Amino acid sequence: MLLSTVSSSAPVFRIGEPPVTVIAWKQALRFRRRKTKHRVICCDYSCLEVRDICYRPPGTELNILNGVNLSLREKSFGLIFGKSGSGKTTLLQLLAGLNKPTSGSICIQRYGDDGQQNSDPELLPTEKVGIVFQFPERFFVADNVLDEITFGWPRQKGSLQLKEHLTSNLQRAFNWVGLDSIPLDKDPQLLSGGYKRRLALAIQLVQTPDLLILDEPLAGLDWKARADVAKLLKHLKKELTLLVVSHDLRELATLVDQSWRMESGGVLVAERPPV
Numbered sequence: 001m002l003l004s005t006v007s008s009s010a011p012v013f014r015i016g017e018p019p020v021t022v023i024a025w026k027q028a029l030r031f032r033r034r035k036t037k038h039r040v041i042c043c044d045y046s047c048l049e050v051r052d053i054c055y056r057p058p059g060t061e062l063n064i065l066n067g068v069n070l071s072l073r074e075k076s077f078g079l080i081f082g083k084s085g086s087g088k089t090t091l092l093q094l095l096a097g098l099n100k101p102t103s104g105s106i107c108i109q110r111y112g113d114d115g116q117q118n119s120d121p122e123l124l125p126t127e128k129v130g131i132v133f134q135f136p137e138r139f140f141v142a143d144n145v146l147d148e149i150t151f152g153w154p155r156q157k158g159s160l161q162l163k164e165h166l167t168s169n170l171q172r173a174f175n176w177v178g179l180d181s182i183p184l185d186k187d188p189q190l191l192s193g194g195y196k197r198r199l200a201l202a203i204q205l206v207q208t209p210d211l212l213i214l215d216e217p218l219a220g221l222d223w224k225a226r227a228d229v230a231k232l233l234k235h236l237k238k239e240l241t242l243l244v245v246s247h248d249l250r251e252l253a254t255l256v257d258q259s260w261r262m263e264s265g266g267v268l269v270a271e272r273p274p275v
């Protein structure tokens, strides 16, 4: 009798069911737990860490790098600038595993939400590092976009699974860099300067690196292409860690989370870009 007087929007209590307030309370608790769990996941993070690296090329007397340290949080944008010949490219080559440091280490360190290290450092796996060299288009070898992007893929018969995996990454990489409208049979040399850089980025992104290293990504491009590539890097930063060496500080300044100046003698100093 009482129920019939209750409006249709009011909560209805039926025998055998918990009152609506209890349901709401449980939902709130579940939401809070989820939020707490989410917060823990968010705050647990890793950093690329370069620890006290020195580098002296074999057969030479002087160190190019002298006690270099840096820490770069995942999915952020790190910029290294400094005078020509100070050792920036040399550092990138060590990070990409192309040379071995004379001393020091390069690792991935995990941190908890309290900012404390919560595991032992792990060596940086070089297969998770992509590098785009200065003027990458000068190293293009194929006469169509598809052959260029698949040039370094495994050729052996048994590598079908890996090739399938790379193929599934290809479309995603093309979408990321905005190459999806370019015909795969187009000659890479006929692409504009900006699109050549996009192709060079896509070649690396197909391998799904965690860390992407770029040496002078804007060098030699016109203003429009420079703005396009800078915008693309801003987009990529949401997906992976970027470490960039550049003299083009003005265009990149707004993307930078951490930056360092390489001083003559191979010493790295944390510093904002002077723009």
Ligand SMILES: Nc1ncnc2c1ncn2[C@@H]1O[C@H](COP(=O)(O)OP(=O)(O)OP(=O)(O)O)[C@@H](O)[C@H]1O
Pocket (backbone or CB within 6 Å): 057, 060, 064, 082, 083, 084, 085, 086, 087, 088, 089, 090, 091, 262
């Ligand atoms: N294998 C090597 N043997 C001897 N010297 C080397 C070797 N590799 C690099 N160098 C020297 O180390 C110094 C640093 O070179 P690096 O290319 O790293 O500088 P950089 O800061 O990247 O310069 P830029 O801004 O002009 O690209 C230079 O003086 C270079 O000549």
